[in-house]
Amino acid sequence: MTTTVGLLHPGAMGAAVGAVLAGRGVPVSWLPAGRGPATRRRAEAAGLTEARDLTGCDVVLSVCPPAAALDVARAVADSGFGGLYLDANAISPRHAAEIERILENATVADGGIVGPPPRASGTTRLYLSGPGSGVARLESLFDGTHLRPVALAGPVGKASALKLAFAAYNKLTFALAAQSHALAQRHGVGGELRELAADVLPGTPFGAPDGITAAAAKAWRWEGEMAEIAETCADTGLSPALVTAAGELFGRWRDHRDDDGVALGDLLQALVTPPE
Numbered sequence: 001m002t003t004t005v006g007l008l009h010p011g012a013m014g015a016a017v018g019a020v021l022a023g024r025g026v027p028v029s030w031l032p033a034g035r036g037p038a039t040r041r042r043a044e045a046a047g048l049t050e051a052r053d054l055t056g057c058d059v060v061l062s063v064c065p066p067a068a069a070l071d072v073a074r075a076v077a078d079s080g081f082g083g084l085y086l087d088a089n090a091i092s093p094r095h096a097a098e099i100e101r102i103l104e105n106a107t108v109a110d111g112g113i114v115g116p117p118p119r120a121s122g123t124t125r126l127y128l129s130g131p132g133s134g135v136a137r138l139e140s141l142f143d144g145t146h147l148r149p150v151a152l153a154g155p156v157g158k159a160s161a162l163k164l165a166f167a168a169y170n171k172l173t174f175a176l177a178a179q180s181h182a183l184a185q186r187h188g189v190g191g192e193l194r195e196l197a198a199d200v201l202p203g204t205p206f207g208a209p210d211g212i213t214a215a216a217a218k219a220w221r222w223e224g225e226m227a228e229i230a231e232t233c234a235d236t237g238l239s240p241a242l243v244t245a246a247g248e249l250f251g252r253w254r255d256h257r258d259d260d261g262v263a264l265g266d267l268l269q270a271l272v273t274p275p276e
Contacts, residue, residue: 002026002027003026003058003059003137003141004026004027004029004056004057004058004059005018005021005026005027005028005029005057005058005059005060005061005141006028006029006030006031006051006054006057006059006060006061007028007029007030007048007060007061007063008030008031008060008061008062008063008064008072008076009030009031009035009039009063009064009072010030010035010039010042010043010046010048011039011042011063011064011065012042012117013063013113013117014061014063014064015042015043015045015046015048015117016046016117016118016119017061017063017088017113017117017118017147018030018043018046018047018048018061019045019046019047019048019119020118020142020145020146020147021141021142021145022046022047022048023047023145024144024145026141027049028046028047028048028049029048029049029050029051029054029056029057030043030048030049030050030051031050031051031052031053031054032050033052053079054076054079054081057081057083058083058084059083059084059085059086059137059138059141060076060081060083060084060085060086060106061086061088062076062085062086062087062088062089063088063089063113064089065089065220065221065224066089066090066091066095066221066224066225066227066228067224067227069087069089069091069095069099070095070098070099070102073085073087073099073102073103074102076103076106077102077103077104077105077106080105081103081105081106082105082106083106083107084106084107084109084134084137084138085099085103085106085107085108085109086108086109086110086111086128086134086138087099087108087109087110087111087160088111088112088113088126089111090112090160090163090164090167090221090224090225090228091160091228092160092164092228092229092231092232092235093156093157093158093160093161093232093235094157094231094232094235095160095228095231096110096156096157096159096160097156097157099156100130100156107131107133107134108130108131108134108156109128109129109130109131109134109135109138109156110128110129110130110155110156110157110158110159110160111126111127111128111138111159111160112126112127112159112160112162112163112164113125113126113127113147113163114127114162114163114166118145118146118147119146120146121146121148122148123146124146124147124148125147125148125149125150126138126142126147126148126149126150127150127152127159127162127163128149128150128151128152128159129151129152129153129154129155129156129157129158129159129160130155130156130159135151136151139151161232164225164228164229164232167225167229168229168233168242168243171215171222171225171226171246172242172243172246173204173205173206174205174211174212174215175245175246175249175250176205176206176246177204177205177206177209177212178205178209178212178215178249178267178268178271179249179271180193180197180206181193181194181206181209181212181264181268182268182269182271182272185265185268185269185272186272190265190268194209197209209264210264212264212267212268213260213261213262213263213264213267214260216253216256216259216260216262216267217256217257217258217259217260217262218258219250219251219252219253219254219256219257220250220253220254220256220257220258222246222247222250223247223250223251223254224247226243226244226246226247226250227247229243230243230244230247249271252270252271253267253270
């Protein structure tokens with residue numbers, strides 16, 4: 001029996017996730033209401049089918065900015081959906097559990113995507129936790145695709161915790177690198193620091209700071225992700241100070257959404273200029 005999937009929504013990551021399923025013949029629908037032309041282009045390129053609602057969908061995948069995850073879940077619950085719902089967003093375990101309560105008439109699985117949009121094998125993993133039947137179905141759905149499913153024993157929230165723990169380290173390295181280079185630029189030794197960092201720590205955000213421009217284009221999402229990590233740290237008894245500061249830094253770049261053409265010097269200057 002063919003599984004029909006609804007995808008909310010085809011952003012850069014979501015479209016790539018939908019594409020790995022559409023590429024193996026799985027019908028994947030998306031809802032164009034309220035979405036812009038860029039979303040439509042991504043959906044069409046991924047081979048997704050336009051739909052008015054989620055009627056007929058057996059599985060719904062939520063792949064959206066973390067700040068929107070609860071609203072997406074509420075909208076799906078209001079639609080009467082009673083199938084398998086995967087929240088694959090960078091949200092706190094607390095919010096993952098809340099989504100499970102919101103979708104009380106559906107089977108809810110928790111997902112954490114680690115890696116870039118899945119366009120090649122071996123680069124991206126989908127960690128899964130929650131009800132065994134739902135996790136097994138999702139494993140079968142993605143098995144053999146560029147998005148490698150990895151099942152974790154445990155309840156909803158476990159996959160999210162792993163995702164956020166990894167993101168805390170990975171994304172804070174960009175924040176710390178940017179802070180360091182902004183400090184050096186402000187004191188007239190930016191070139192010297194870049195030379196030193198490239199020699200001592202090559203291949204890192206610190207040693208290859210041009211990668212900071214790519215991070216800035218995603219900072220509008222990373223700011224919200226830092227809020228989820230900070231909440232999780234506080235719930236765990238850890239200080240949220242580091243990730244809260246990183247979220248503030250990423251917030252300085254929110255106007256550069258999806259724009260990776262901004263000069264590094266301008267991005268660093270934004271960090272030493274007080275926000276209005």
